[in-house]
Structures are given as C-alpha cells and as structure tokens.
Amino acid sequence: MNETSQLDKVFHFIIKRMIKTGRSPFYTEIAKDLAVSVEDGRKILHDLVKIPGGGVTLLPHTDYIASFPPFSNLPTQYFVSVAGQQKWYAQ
Helix, strand or coil: CCHHHHHHHEEEEEEEHHHHHHCCCEEEEEEHHHHHCCCHHHHHHHHHHHCCCCCCCEEECCCEEEEECCEEECCCCCEEEEECEEEECCC
C-alpha cells in the first residue's frame, strides 16, 4: 500500500471512530485496523499529523490525538449534538 492511500485509510478510520464513539482511537487501534505493528501504527499517526494544513494535532509530548478536524478529542466550549445526543466537541 502506498503512503498516500495508507494515510487516507487512517484518516477515514479515525473520523469514523470519532463519529461513532465521540473519541479518537489510540495508535494501537490504528495498527490493528491496518494490520501493522504497533510501532508502525504510531509512525503512521505521526505521518498524518505532519501533513501541512491538516489540523490534526497531538497532545504535547504524547502520541494521543488532541484534535482531528472538525472534532476535538478534548472538551471545549463547542458542543456538537446530533438527535439530542451530545458526545462530541468541536475545535
């Protein structure tokens, strides 16, 4: 799988997980979804973060997703509700 299609797959996996659960996956879950080693899952996540203008950020000095546009993995003053259910925050 080339790097671009792999990053596309990771992006899609993360956004689907955030929509479904209201939280971002850990890099270990990314690795499992891609059927790669845990370390490769971590590296792929960091490659996604490095995309200029992508807006994906990690918590400082960690491998945890802080924000994944348009969502925030951290509580913010911007609540997102769907059908009366609030499990998301916006950036």
